[in-house]
Amino acid sequence: MGKFNFVKTPLAGVVIIEPTVFGDERGYFMETFQAEEFAAAGIKGPFVQDNQSKSTRGVLRGLHFQKEHTQGKLVRVVSGEVYDVAVDCRPHSPTFGKWVGVTLSAENKKQFYIPEGFAHGFLVLSDEAEFTYKCTDYYAPEAEGGVRWDDADIGVEWPDAGCEVKLSEKDKKHKGFAEQDFAFFERW
Numbered sequence: 807m808g809k810f811n812f813v814k815t816p817l818a819g820v821v822i823i824e825p826t827v828f829g830d831e832r833g834y835f836m837e838t839f840q841a842e843e844f845a846a847a848g849i850k851g852p853f854v855q856d857n858q859s860k861s862t863r864g865v866l867r868g869l870h871f872q873k874e875h876t877q878g879k880l881v882r883v884v885s886g887e888v889y890d891v892a893v894d895c896r897p898h899s900p901t902f903g904k905w906v907g908v909t910l911s912a913e914n915k916k917q918f919y920i921p922e923g924f925a926h927g928f929l930v931l932s933d934e935a936e937f938t939y940k941c942t943d944y945y946a947p948e949a950e951g952g953v954r955w956d957d958a959d960i961g962v963e964w965p966d967a968g969c970e971v972k973l974s975e976k977d978k979k980h981k982g983f984a985e986q987d988f989a990f991f992e993r994w
Contacts, residue, residue, distance in 0.1 A: 809837050812847040815906045818899070820892045820924065821849065822908050823880075823917040836915060838882065839940070849919050853880065853940035860885075861930045861937070864969040866955050868927015868977065869893055869962075873990045874949040876922040878942035886935030887911035888928040889965050893953065895988045896923040903983060905962050910937075923991045925953050931967050952980035959983040 813822040825836045841851070861867065869891065871877075881890060891907040909931070910916050920926045928937065953960065955973070960983050964971075 808843050809840060810843055810847070815892075817892060817894050817901050817904060817906050817924075819848070819919075819921040820906055821847065821919040823919060825915055825917070827915055838917065839880065849878075849880070851878070851940075851942055853942055855941040855944055856938065857941065857945075858884075858936060858938045861935055862972075863930055863933050864967045864972045866927065866929045866964070866971045866973055866977070869925035869953040869955055869980070870927060871895060871925045871951045871953075871991075872943070872946055872949040873951050875943040875946040876991070877945075878919065878921045879926055879939045880917060880919050881910065881926075881928075881937065881939040882915070882917040883910040883912055884936045884938055885912050886930065886932035887913070888930050888932075888935050888937060890918050890928040891926070891962055891964075892918070892920040893925040893960055893962070893983075894923070895925050895953075895986070896991045897988050898992060899923070903960060905960055907962065909965075925951075927955055929964050929967055929971070931965060950976075951986070952977060953983050953986060954980045957982045
């Protein structure tokens with residue numbers, strides 16, 4: 807048995823990863839990444855940058871992508887709970903414009919892999935959450951892009967965080983899905 811259970815989603819390339827957790831009265835141990843097992847599951851990387859953020863209840867970050875230096879992301883929550891979403895932005899994909907979401911928490915220890923060609927975002931469901939992610943390319947601020955989090959064409963069913971959604975000024979300005987030119991994602 808491997809150290810990970812790789813759960814395919816309806817969106818090709820998007821995977822939920824359930825690690826094997828070894829625990830006893832002292833605590834627990836788990837691997838969060840193992841290159842050979844991830845590659846065998848189709849997650850090849852390489853990962854070149856790790857990021858971590860801390861947010862409070864109701865913070866919604868996303869839906870983000872990069873037009874150049876596109877990034878695959880391996881995400882997980884180390885404290886708290888979030889609802890994490892991937893949206894297919896690959897123009898020639900049979901699931902173009904479709905989304906999938908998963909609850910990630912420190913308790914369930916699930917991870918989520920979002921490959922290049924997808925927009926990504928998350929909503930914090932706990933009082934606070936610390937979120938970490940590995941990226942397959944470097945952050946390039948000049949290449950940033952985003953889709954409105956509440957775009958009706960996508961129809962993400964965000965859970966109730968128990969308060970009003972809190973967005974950055976940048977995220978408030980994102981255009982809708984139909985207004986985007988996703989030509990930069992055509993190679994996927």
